[in-house]
Amino acid sequence: MIKSLRGRLFAGLTAIILLTGLIGGLFAHHWAFNEAIEMQDSVLIQIASLVQAGSLTGGRELHGVDEDAEVWLIDQAATPQASGDEARLWSVKDGLALATRKGQPIRVLLRTRPDGTRFAVAQRTSVRDEIASDMAFRTVLPIAALIPCLLLVTAIVVARSLRPMVRLADDLDGRRADDMTLLPAGQMPSELHPFIASINGLLQRVGLLMDQQRRFVADAAHELRTPITALSLQAENLDAVDLPANARGRVVALRQGIGRTRHLLDQLLALARQDAGQDDTRAMPVVKLDDVAKEVVADLLPEATGRGVDLGFARLEPALVRGEAVILAAVVRNLLDNALRFTPQGGRIDTCVYRDGDAALLQIEDSGPGVASAELGRIFDPFFRGQRPAGDGAGLGLSIVKRIVDRLEGTIEAVNLAEGGRSGLRVLVKLPGADA
Template sequence: MNPPATHSLRKRLLFFLLLAILLASVVQGVSAYRGALQQADDMFDYHLQQMARSLRGGIPLGPPAPDSDAPGDFDFYVQIWGPDGAQIFRSAPRALPPQAVLGFSDVTVGGTSYRVYSVQTPLQTVQIAQNMSARLARARALAAHAVLPIALMAPLLMLVVWWVISRSLAPVERTRRQVASRSAGDLSPLPGEGLPEEVRPLVDELNLLLGRVRTAFDAQTQFVANAAHELRSPLTALKLQAQALRRSGDEAAREVSVARLNQGIDRAIRLVEQLLALAREEAGPGHPAASERLNLQDAVQFAVADVLPQAQARHIDLGVGDTEPAWVRGQLDALRILLRNLLDNALKYTPAPGRVDVALRIVGAHAVLVVEDSGPGIAPLDRPRVFDRFFRAASDSGASGSGLGLAIVKTIADRHGATLRLDRSERLGGLQVEVRFPLADSAPARD
């Protein structure tokens, strides 16, 4: 699969701006050239008129000019005809035909074109003519002179545009070099000094992203360190129990060692499962609220069924109070993990015979899940910290645990936009955990 094509912002800006300048210069040059030609044409016509009108009163008679096909600076020819049609005067040997049409006209004599202006008085007819070739050459020279500033300004303007774009994008290029030269572990913020206003928000968002990545990286590093420490203890215990089993001399001692070894294996498996669950939840998408619409009541029933054997084995009365359909957006497997950890935590720290109750109700725009137990609860000073990984409250009463259950609950709740609140259960006297989920927009229609 070919990589997507990339485009240089500098090249695109230069291409389109220089192309626009070039096209504008061409259009302006053509317009100026045509305008200058028209002005020169009008100016020459004006000269023809003025010369003809100045000669209406007559001029002294004299011989024609000897041999000049281009008298004057602008190739003007003069002819004067009497009322009887006889030629009175001409300024060049080559004679133009007498014109019956007064005003401006174009004539061709001997393959040469002329622009002629004729004016008539009672005594004579005056004709002023100009060679069209000379007229056009001089008009073009004037037009080229008018276009010359545009031709000189266009390259200069292109150079200025190139310089301005290069200067404007220099901070962006500097930022690119800074990012390219960084090591993989350098997550410090990018400097934003001197950046254009259009680029500064992008760098600010990148810095926010780097901050989140740095926080996640630090948390992951701490998680790995804590996980290694937590795994070392059960694995060491398993090793010691295996050694004790090997040294056991009688059958009774061997059975005790095997039972302790199985308990240690179960604790290690539970710890690994919780570590994997926490890692999976933290590595997942940031907010899966739009993944699917589901009934939280179903997740409660699944979770209760999962831990019911554990409750019966510990002689804990696991009760499901008032529940009602509560449609939320999320992932069913993740919600089952959340509920199972809440129930497992309550069962683990509730001494037998005890009681654990689960309830689900709708309060306004939220589905409120409540899990409460008759255990020792959690001291108010410890409640803000129980969601930290590997933290164990002082009121754990010696129950074995990894300190990951409520951390997993917090991670899943955050991903579902839910809020957690810990309090003392007024009914049972132990801990009460309340989880508030935002309701989905609408529930699917029932058959």
């Protein structure tokens, strides 16, 4: 059973074409053959009429009536003492008949002249058949030649008719997972309309569900921020209170826990806000990526210096992109935050911003341990933190970055640095460059 619709259509149509061609060819051959035989009979009749009228006289065998067709004129007068086949020939009545001559089957037309003498116009059956087959074959030839052309046209028509379906599938396959844009039914064949309507219905429902979920996460994170802020204020107030030494240690742990929770809520909010943002990059303002990076690096410099990490730019060139300064800053901040977290004291973090052709590039290289190669493919997944997480991460930073980069129609890749015995992670973000 052929699974593909195209294959099935083509096989069915091919069978029909071949069958029609075969039946048509057989009938055409049969008719043409009979017609040719009849035509040759009428030639015999015409020759006989000419002979009878005296316009054609000949000897024992008349050639030249029709050289190729091997038509003979046999006069009974020329063979008075006939025997065998010849004698049997003259015993046949006037008219068309089948006979044998010199051991070969022939078609003869016998006639009697007014003076009583008889003659025969004869033709070898094998020659007649050959001529008839030839003519029949020439009738069938165009049909046979037409079949490959028909098959070719069928293949083209089938492929063309199914192309909208293939295009539809490609469109769906090539989509981002969260792209809920409805499929256009306009130029599609009407047979596909119910199908497209169903898919669009599904897309709408899934979109609605995703919106609800996003709003829920955003609301929950937002609602949780107020009590967490209150909690952290209370914990800070505890600093002023005279506490025994062991209780002070607990307060520090408590404040760290609250800090982690706040960070998680901030990341969740950032993610939810990112998902709810508008999708059309062309409507976004042009932002100087180099300026954004400079600001974030300046912000993080005190922390880096405090940790003994050399944070700076290895390359800083003007690079314009379409986006929002806040979300671009979130990209740079999350990447630098990771680099800082994983780079040991005395290490360095090199930031590069530059333009390469049509793309604006942001590259961050640290001198930390890098990411285990088995984990490299998963670090952009939400809540993934790997085997050796450092610090109080929520595991959301890179997934936020990835979503932002996707939305800005850019790409992001992370590779471990291995050259020259050094370790570390290099993250390269490529965004479509914009013009001023």
